[in-house]
Amino acid sequence: MRQTKIDDFLELERRIEEEVNRSREKDKILFQQAKLASLGEMIGNISHQWRQPLMEMNSIFLPIEAKITLGQSLENSEILEAIEKLNSITKFMSDTIDDFRDFFLNDKEKTRFKILEQINSIINIVSTGLKTYNIKLDIIMKKNPEIVGYKNEFSQVLINIINNAKDELISRKIENPYIKISVFEENDFVIVTFEDNAGGIRVNPLDMIFEPFFTFEKKNGSGIGLFMSKLIVEKNMQGKLKAYNKNDGAFFEMKIPKE
Numbered sequence: 001m002r003q004t005k006i007d008d009f010l011e012l013e014r015r016i017e018e019e020v021n022r023s024r025e026k027d028k029i030l031f032q033q034a035k036l037a038s039l040g041e042m043i044g045n046i047s048h049q050w051r052q053p054l055m056e057m058n059s060i061f062l063p064i065e066a067k068i069t070l071g072q073s074l075e076n077s078e079i080l081e082a083i084e085k086l087n088s089i090t091k092f093m094s095d096t097i098d099d100f101r102d103f104f105l106n107d108k109e110k111t112r113f114k115i116l117e118q119i120n121s122i123i124n125i126v127s128t129g130l131k132t133y134n135i136k137l138d139i140i141m142k143k144n145p146e147i148v149g150y151k152n153e154f155s156q157v158l159i160n161i162i163n164n165a166k167d168e169l170i171s172r173k174i175e176n177p178y179i180k181i182s183v184f185e186e187n188d189f190v191i192v193t194f195e196d197n198a199g200g201i202r203v204n205p206l207d208m209i210f211e212p213f214f215t216f217e218k219k220n221g222s223g224i225g226l227f228m229s230k231l232i233v234e235k236n237m238q239g240k241l242k243a244y245n246k247n248d249g250a251f252f253e254m255k256i257p258k259e
């Protein structure tokens with residue numbers, strides 16, 4: 001009698017483990033899907049980010065070419081200056097493409113990284129897209145804390161939240177649109193908050209936005225962005241990701257333990 005109970009218990013334990021593993025596998029697949037879904041958006045970002053420097057490159061040598069055609073004398077310094085400009089533009093382009101590549105690499109191991117570094121690489125990815133719509137991006141860093149975790153995944157969360165705010169600011173045609181990111185420390189936690197003035201999350205209950213495939217009032221939403229973000233913050237970084245409405249927009253708070 002006793003033995004059967006123990007057997008039952010072991011069987012139950014085995015089944016629970018099986019189910020947990022299965023649900024982890026599901027999360028992994030969803031995660032990969034989410035990355036693919038954001039690929040299209042990222043390519044859009046690259047083309048935005050490269051258009052301007054390509055145009056600048058095009059025009060750098062125009063005055064030099066004109067002088068040569070007109071048979072005018074040309075200073076070495078003019079040529080050197082043009083070459084220097086060209087170098088700085090190609091460096092910018094190469095940095096952006098590196099940031100994109102990093103973004104799509106899977107982090108193999110946890111590392112210690114500075115929040116500001118990741119924020120900077122995000123800015124390299126989204127800035128031109130935001131400028132196109134006159135969206136102001138404010139970053140307020142009271143500290144530049146370090147955290148331990150998967151840094152590309154961390155960036156992915158930032159991009160998801162920024163892109164969501166951008167989507168709403170554009171589709172609701174908000175005047176003087178802005179996104180404000182603040183970074184500070186509180187006890188043993190690093191806190192990153194995101195605010196916008198797009199009018200807030202119009203979903204009730206609000207936490208539905210974190211469910212997989214939940215998308216609302218969007219043409220091409222897959223509904224994976226926030227689900228994936230929560231997974232990254234809460235399962236992989238042992239933190240918390242929460243959403244509220246505040247003032248005239250949405251407010252996201254990401255709380256991550258320092259160690």
Ligand SMILES: Nc1ncnc2c1ncn2[C@@H]1O[C@H](COP(=O)(O)OP(=O)(O)OP(=O)(O)O)[C@@H](O)[C@H]1O
Pocket residue numbers: 037160164165168196198199200201202203209210214215216217218220221222223224225226227249250
């Ligand atoms: N800053 C915000 N302001 C208002 N609503 C928001 C904001 N961020 C998210 N939402 C709402 O939450 C929903 C879920 O967001 P989520 O990122 O998970 O999916 P999505 O943006 O619709 O699709 P995708 O998978 O392409 O990101 C959005 O469809 C939107 O309605």
Ligand SMILES: [Mg+2]
Pocket residue numbers: 160163164225226
């Ligand atoms: Mg989204």
